[in-house]
Amino acid sequence: MADQRFWPPRSFAALPPEYTDYERARVVVLPVPYDSTASGWVGSREGPDAIIEASENMELYDIGIGAEPYRVGIHTLPQVTPHAGGPQGMVERVEEIVGELLGDGKFVVTLGGEHTVAVGAARAHVRRLPGLSVLAFDAHADLRDSYMDTPYSHACTLRRILEVVLPEGRMLQVGLRSAEREEHDLIRERGLPFYSPQEYRRLGPQALAEQLGESVYVTIDLDAFDPSQVSAVGTPEPGGLLWDEVSELLETVTRLRRVVGFDVTELAPSLGPRANAQLAAKLTYRLIGLALRE
């Protein structure tokens, strides 16, 4: 219904229908309202809805990058039904759906939900592109082998992704400022490229981007941001990354490498101001624009 008297039907960025048709859209947004393994404060199941609602307030022109990302077409799927039987079922469901979307040639943007859903999304990408690099934004190491009786906890996310990325590909993490001793030992022993905000500031975006392979999947746990930018996450940690830093890094990575998909996770909207959802929406939109610019 393109009637001016109505707002466009709910979809990411509130696009008019000519940009949301599945067949013609280059990008597919997949909302995954799942937070069953949350161990801190809960509520990221409401994240996808909040991000999409906030995205309706964005200008379609992104003045920061001088582009109109929506022009490639963005189709927003209905929310994935949570698998209440346990996180393994959920991860497999996400992997299967993302796999089908990649099979249709789509650029897939997964909106969490807890970070666990990234395991399914990342796996689907790696299966199609062995040797893929992964760039992870996170405040936590997420390298536990199992947590609260499951290997598919949000606290194990990067461990699970690392398992499928290696040995052909590589995984970088940025934003690190919280880890168990065992996780920290693992990082040091194996020399994993996990960077704290301070280390990232010393290293700079270019040097970091150059460590990545040709094709890159980006997984964003929003707690990588400083809580002054995003407090609405289940396990906030002081001392994180700022908007301009993340923005610059994404600009650099997309310029030097090819980003083939990404996810934005862990927004629990009731834990902070609505401005956090607005940041998540703009981040998502900008990364679409950067990844798919000509």
Place this chain on the structure above:
Amino acid sequence: MADQRFWPPRSFAALPPEYTDYERARVVVLPVPYDSTASGWVGSREGPDAIIEASENMELYDIGIGAEPYRVGIHTLPQVTPHAGGPQGMVERVEEIVGELLGDGKFVVTLGGEHTVAVGAARAHVRRLPGLSVLAFDAHADLRDSYMDTPYSHACTLRRILEVVLPEGRMLQVGLRSAEREEHDLIRERGLPFYSPQEYRRLGPQALAEQLGESVYVTIDLDAFDPSQVSAVGTPEPGGLLWDEVSELLETVTRLRRVVGFDVTELAPSLGPRANAQLAAKLTYRLIGLALRE
């Protein structure tokens, strides 16, 4: 997308696609996120969204009336774009859209937004059905001729509706417990059938329903309810109607008369618990079921 792995796209009651097609649906839900004339506490613009979100948690079978209202088909339109130029423009927009929907033979359910939007909806119905009766649920008289510089204030709603209903039709109000002296004088002088909760309890649903003509439009300002049932309204008044009372009255009216359309307005979700949106959703669904039962 009827894929079981996805929840149905956002629509009232989260219906599967076979029940939401515009052509086949008997009912059309029209969300009107407008609250620009609010004089108390604001936020009813978020009402339609909250009601539709809450409706996704309802069972499709309404055990209270032993029916499955959705089987007649319910199409949910995108939200009407507010007319920021003033309430008169907004009322006219709603009237025009509802008129078109009635022209398509639809049963229209308008979700507010402030009560003012009911003026447009009621007018459209009266224009097609001169002599129509109106049953209004409201805590307030809403009979001011003008308020805060406009005749289209939420405080003038029933005055505006009365003007188009008379002289062929009639308007009853139930739930009254707040009025200016001038409004109260008008009610007494003209013998308007406006009933307080206590008066309604003495009168009973049958006697009230029998005062209505054959065809009835129902307009519901949720502040007619007691604040213990709905506190999330801009101008709550203690001493209102209970769920069972409203439910019984609607059951009686729909049994004895023909309800041709209705609206549910004034839910400002941030002012009370989410249970209020759930009540509004269930009320909407039940009234669909009652009005269109065979």
Place this chain on the structure above:
Amino acid sequence: MADQRFWPPRSFAALPPEYTDYERARVVVLPVPYDSTASGWVGSREGPDAIIEASENMELYDIGIGAEPYRVGIHTLPQVTPHAGGPQGMVERVEEIVGELLGDGKFVVTLGGEHTVAVGAARAHVRRLPGLSVLAFDAHADLRDSYMDTPYSHACTLRRILEVVLPEGRMLQVGLRSAEREEHDLIRERGLPFYSPQEYRRLGPQALAEQLGESVYVTIDLDAFDPSQVSAVGTPEPGGLLWDEVSELLETVTRLRRVVGFDVTELAPSLGPRANAQLAAKLTYRLIGLALRE
């Protein structure tokens, strides 16, 4: 400033200036934002402000009693500065101010703050009118002799008031449903007329009112209400009084006896919906109307 382009300056009921002049006003509203002895959840210091803000949404005509209470004139004082040195100092300050207002011939309405402030207000009234009866609305016995190291705790309010009321006057309480064993023993041993909601329903308003002396001070701890009517109190208790019950009792008492002053206390607005402040405002306004009707 009676300019129609401005709302009247903040005062109870948002009255125009001709009804708020101190000299001509029969009623004085005294806001006491004090909650320092709160032992449950805190926040009644924000009560006076919330009640006054809510009162600006009321109609000036109270349809429930067919009166315009504001016509006697209502002057709203600035908020009393809390005495941070301890509750004894605060009680004495309230007593002194209320005493001065009574000396000016005013009908004083004290808005709490915690129930403790009623000790000062009630004392000032009793000092001028020995033999005065007190009607207390409360969920709790409030008969402790001391609590958390002070005899001026909110948990000792009725004990302190009882001490000044006796032996000439008497004190009735209604709404009781929570007490220590020692308090309950005291009630039974001394035959104090403290009534639970169930006992009040059996007794009825007339019989209760007739137990009171000619002149009556009314102290209202809003937790006497059922939490479905007022949840925004520090120590809510299920099973309380309903709006219509309290309203009928006040109507009866003011008809049969002379109410010489009252207080409304314990609203902690952040603990419940705004509708609670609306109820408190309407209750205050109605009791002014009932107490001062001709």
Place this chain on the structure above:
Amino acid sequence: MADQRFWPPRSFAALPPEYTDYERARVVVLPVPYDSTASGWVGSREGPDAIIEASENMELYDIGIGAEPYRVGIHTLPQVTPHAGGPQGMVERVEEIVGELLGDGKFVVTLGGEHTVAVGAARAHVRRLPGLSVLAFDAHADLRDSYMDTPYSHACTLRRILEVVLPEGRMLQVGLRSAEREEHDLIRERGLPFYSPQEYRRLGPQALAEQLGESVYVTIDLDAFDPSQVSAVGTPEPGGLLWDEVSELLETVTRLRRVVGFDVTELAPSLGPRANAQLAAKLTYRLIGLALRE
């Protein structure tokens, strides 16, 4: 630490240490902060903590039943660690722990968390007492065989309990006002004693209690209450039971039968006012007092 300068360590009802020792306590409170299968609004994982915090504001004497329930001793366990691998693991964990506590001769009070945790608690009781009756308070039928890919969803709770109760025992439900058509058919075909609030009012507490066997386990989903009493639940339904009704039914059942254990579930504190946690605490305390009175 019995030092008067300190509040007692956090435990249900904030009891002094002489009443909380595990060995001597007759009652054990088991907090289960689990809500992973929630399909409506989430947050019941915060329920146990909120109930225990609210219980610290209660008087230890329950004036409504004239008893001091704490005198039998109440030990509060630390929170059960959620099993993040899926609800089956969680149910089994609860069953195992409750079984051990029953083995120690304790009267077990389980605080949810979602209603699913009652499956484990009820099972443990039935295993020790074959033929046990179950009295369930619930707004929903909870009779689905599976939901969102698991038979251990909150929507299947009463189905799972029914399976272990039958054929020796029986299960009654009260509060019903929401069900799928399939659930409603099942209730009618098999003549299950599931009662709506209206049916319960007609039946009365005595007649209902007499349908129960000698020993009774009580499972309380707080959404059985009317949302005016408890709105802080994931799937509120208008038209529920009132505090006095539930209180009277529990009084009757405990007088005529022997209650051997119970659970209180589904409080999601962030969804409503704190008064809801207070009701849940008082309900828990009163049922302890009623079940174990001499």
Place this chain on the structure above:
Amino acid sequence: MADQRFWPPRSFAALPPEYTDYERARVVVLPVPYDSTASGWVGSREGPDAIIEASENMELYDIGIGAEPYRVGIHTLPQVTPHAGGPQGMVERVEEIVGELLGDGKFVVTLGGEHTVAVGAARAHVRRLPGLSVLAFDAHADLRDSYMDTPYSHACTLRRILEVVLPEGRMLQVGLRSAEREEHDLIRERGLPFYSPQEYRRLGPQALAEQLGESVYVTIDLDAFDPSQVSAVGTPEPGGLLWDEVSELLETVTRLRRVVGFDVTELAPSLGPRANAQLAAKLTYRLIGLALRE
């Protein structure tokens, strides 16, 4: 009432009466609780009240500028009654009132409400001082010619102001990071001095201030700030200005030019922490102090 036992009556900065008399006060604060054209999240109608309430917590001495701004006298008007008939009526009302205040020789501080109210305030200033410069703080271009059916939308604010400022005066904007393509084109084609935070950092306060004419009106949409400083706005945008930056710019501008009036708009207090209102209050107070320092 200068009685120490009372807090001063509500007024900006809670000044004692000797500093608030209209005749002697140099500054007049005009609260405009209007947000009817809000398109994002609503609530700025509660902004003026929140700012004034927060201002009561400020020290009267501003240590950051070493001054006591209140000494010039600050009179706080009652809130302007919203014109519910549409934004044009509201803008005209503000323009008229501000015009009268300027006629009385007052320094006018307008507190929004949405940014639209600045159109009226700015116009009144320009009419008295043709050639006036305007310094606008804003995250958005606000240069649309019409939006949601009205030229008086908050999205058109700077376009409307520009129309009256030109050609004699000039308008600078700082904080820009969101615009439509058409707005961005307009900025580039006409070389409008609109600066993003990054551009402002490169430019510096002195160079920017020197672009302004002798007399300057300052209009502040609080979304110019980074959401880490102010998240309680309807359309927050990441990447904004920090407190120290805004403070320094205002210090520079008031030192090099003459600021003749200003507004602070768009605070929607329920969307963020109370600290945001505190910032807005301190900003208002500091700018009074800077503009009127000797």
Place this chain on the structure above:
Amino acid sequence: MADQRFWPPRSFAALPPEYTDYERARVVVLPVPYDSTASGWVGSREGPDAIIEASENMELYDIGIGAEPYRVGIHTLPQVTPHAGGPQGMVERVEEIVGELLGDGKFVVTLGGEHTVAVGAARAHVRRLPGLSVLAFDAHADLRDSYMDTPYSHACTLRRILEVVLPEGRMLQVGLRSAEREEHDLIRERGLPFYSPQEYRRLGPQALAEQLGESVYVTIDLDAFDPSQVSAVGTPEPGGLLWDEVSELLETVTRLRRVVGFDVTELAPSLGPRANAQLAAKLTYRLIGLALRE
């Protein structure tokens, strides 16, 4: 109960029992839920609980300092019972308890509650260690001699501490950006080392630390932080310290001097996002680690 199926009983950092035994623990955490003199927004009585709850989400390994602070043992006391008779009684209670704990050789960490409680804690330390230096983090001077009728107001905290520190010891303050003129005059006349954030940035951590004596007590009013880091305080002030700055200063002070105890006060959790409690918990844990590192 070291059973893996249970979370450890509530204590700071949720430590397993082997690290929480009073006798063996080097550190004692003392929660003081007191906020009776609050003059701005209230709620710091809920601070200790919120900090302890948040601390349960921390990793026990602090990657930022490469240490496991819990290994020295941390015993968490029950909450101190507030003294409702006035702040003097409360300060004396805290002083007495802290004195006893110091007598047992403990390192005491006091969690407020309002800053006033620091007076008791600091006094107890000074009494045992005459000549002790105090390092105060605060946005305000807190140098009033009396406020709201008591010398024990939160606005007098540093004045009271200064009185016991002098003349043997010295007190430094950092974070200053709000003061009365009289306070500012006092600072200048007596040359008190009170530093604004800007002054601290110029001075640097080393120079500041070197002004301190050998042994240092640290008192932290969380409003020293910028509101972007901590907004949940009663009197937030823009322009404060950042996490990295505070962290670096504490690292430096503990390296160059001996910190003998500290307090963290003024968190009012309901006034901001939960991330604020997380920061307070991490700050507390890190300072334990820094102060007691070998």
